[in-house]
Amino acid sequence: MHQILIYEDNERLRNSLELLLKGMPNMNVVGGFGNCDKVIEQVKNLMPTVILMDIDMPGEGGIIGVEKVKRHFPEVFVLMFTVFDDDERLMACLRSGANGYLLKKTSPLQIIDAIENVASGGAPMTPEIARRVLETFKVERKIPSDLGLTPREMQVLELLIKGHTYKMIAHDFSISVETVRSHLKNIYEKMHVNNGNEAVAKALRMRLFE
Amino acid sequence: MHQILIYEDNERLRNSLELLLKGMPNMNVVGGFGNCDKVIEQVKNLMPTVILMDIDMPGEGGIIGVEKVKRHFPEVFVLMFTVFDDDERLMACLRSGANGYLLKKTSPLQIIDAIENVASGGAPMTPEIARRVLETFKVERKIPSDLGLTPREMQVLELLIKGHTYKMIAHDFSISVETVRSHLKNIYEKMHVNNGNEAVAKALRMRLFE
DNA sequence: TCCGTCATCCCCCAAAAGTGCTATTGATAG
DNA sequence: CTATCAATAGCACTTTTGGGGGATGACGGA
Numbered sequence: 001m002h003q004i005l006i007y008e009d010n011e012r013l014r015n016s017l018e019l020l021l022k023g024m025p026n027m028n029v030v031g032g033f034g035n036c037d038k039v040i041e042q043v044k045n046l047m048p049t050v051i052l053m054d055i056d057m058p059g060e061g062g063i064i065g066v067e068k069v070k071r072h073f074p075e076v077f078v079l080m081f082t083v084f085d086d087d088e089r090l091m092a093c094l095r096s097g098a099n100g101y102l103l104k105k106t107s108p109l110q111i112i113d114a115i116e117n118v119a120s121g122g123a124p125m126t127p128e129i130a131r132r133v134l135e136t137f138k139v140e141r142k143i144p145s146d147l148g149l150t151p152r153e154m155q156v157l158e159l160l161i162k163g164h165t166y167k168m169i170a171h172d173f174s175i176s177v178e179t180v181r182s183h184l185k186n187i188y189e190k191m192h193v194n195n196g197n198e199a200v201a202k203a204l205r206m207r208l209f210e
Numbered sequence: 211m212h213q214i215l216i217y218e219d220n221e222r223l224r225n226s227l228e229l230l231l232k233g234m235p236n237m238n239v240v241g242g243f244g245n246c247d248k249v250i251e252q253v254k255n256l257m258p259t260v261i262l263m264d265i266d267m268p269g270e271g272g273i274i275g276v277e278k279v280k281r282h283f284p285e286v287f288v289l290m291f292t293v294f295d296d297d298e299r300l301m302a303c304l305r306s307g308a309n310g311y312l313l314k315k316t317s318p319l320q321i322i323d324a325i326e327n328v329a330s331g332g333a334p335m336t337p338e339i340a341r342r343v344l345e346t347f348k349v350e351r352k353i354p355s356d357l358g359l360t361p362r363e364m365q366v367l368e369l370l371i372k373g374h375t376y377k378m379i380a381h382d383f384s385i386s387v388e389t390v391r392s393h394l395k396n397i398y399e400k401m402h403v404n405n406g407n408e409a410v411a412k413a414l415r416m417r418l419f420e
Numbered sequence: 421t422c423c424g425t426c427a428t429c430c431c432c433c434a435a436a437a438g439t440g441c442t443a444t445t446g447a448t449a450g
Numbered sequence: 451c452t453a454t455c456a457a458t459a460g461c462a463c464t465t466t467t468g469g470g471g472g473a474t475g476a477c478g479g480a
Binding site for chain 1: 304307308309310327331332333334335336337338340341343344370371372373375403404405406407408410411414415
């Protein structure tokens with residue numbers, strides 16, 4: 001039996017949802033509220049297993065809501081439920097640990113499905129949401145921004161990042177320290193930096209290495 | 211009409227898939243191969259709209275495959291298709307721009323669904339996969355794991371990462387170079403590193419700074 | 421063939437960094 | 451009231467680094 005708590009400021013919609021869920025044999029709506037101001041208290045008292053959470057609400061919205069809930073009750077499943085679909089909010093919810101993300105145009109049947117799904121450890125999202133999540137993965141991916149470093153220079157830089165001294169690098173490649181020095185000079189010039197620390201930071205931030 | 215290309219090294223499975231898809235009125239299987247060695251050429255010639263891609267294949271596997279395809283033909287949809295696997299590979303595929311991720315235990319009906327879905331811009335994944343994707347979002351936001359650095363040490367480290375010399379750091383904080391030196395000594399010890407480069411790398415990798 | 425790039429090596433030299441100690445002060449926790 | 455800790459500072463000493471030169475052979479494209 002799923003114990004469901006609903007946060008949704010549109011009263012009519014909230015009531016429809018309650019009716020819908022109460023019609024299911026294995027679902028019990030333990031409460032419904034129009035904002036998240038007292039979410040901690042409410043969750044503590046009503047002990048839901050699944051929360052349906054609207055994002056846009058007066059007072060404390062769903063993003064703060066999911067954060068609070070997940071911080072205090074990480075075992076409670078939170079399903080975001082919204083018309084809004086800008087990437088910012090989506091990401092904020094996901095980072096806060098929301099377990100799923102539904103759009104309001106989702107059909108009642110799918111909502112039921114999603115609740116079952118999330119309660120059994122899944123992470124329901126509409127294909128649209130899923131697509132955007134994947135999208136952000138690609139964006140976060142490095143663009144091989146070309147600094148014009150030669151293969152050797154890359155190898156040297158890699159060891160520098162590992163904290164090797166010039167001497168150690170020279171030894172690793174069986175070349176002279178002077179050569180390492182030359183490579184580093186060229187690297188610094190190409191990267192427009194003045195010392196190793198800066199080069200290391202820049203290289204990592206550009207994701208030249210992981 | 212979807213033009214489908216299949217990469218799957220298990221011949222029996224590949225044939226089953228072909229049969230399944232050919233049975234659909236709006237799907238056409240344009241080819242099937244056991245590895246990705248010539249994937250660019252094949253995609254160019256066969257012009258699929260959707261590719262079903264196994265991950266584990268002899269020769270070039272599906273991860274290299276999806277990378278190649280997405281680099282040369284970003285408009286072609288790629289559906290990864292695999293037995294359950296480690297997070298590493300999953301993430302690698304997603305970063306490479308895979309459009310969806312199916313488990314081999316997925317039912318034929320769902321496979322059909324997924325193809326329709328991906329072709330219309332969605333991103334089908336099983337709830338299981340979705341859960342793991344969300345999981346990584348939470349993990350990626352891990353809190354600055356505590357090295358026990360004091361506030362001052364953090365400030366000093368931050369400037370070090372910017373490439374400032376001891377002298378510059380000292381000047382910035384109106385303290386003596388010897389003090390900066392002391393802080394750095396403590397920082398290196400706490401971080402278990404031996405020099406600035408290593409400290410910078412470690413700090414950035416731990417996301418102590420961005 | 422000539423020119424450019426890469427990788428290699430060398431010199432000099434000053435500045436910077438790192439190591440190992442010690443030590444004072446002020447705040448804070450027990 | 452002490453013990454700890456953060457922040458400060460100093461000194462001696464060695465090693466490493468960065469910036470300025472210059473040089474050579476190999477390789478490849480114009």
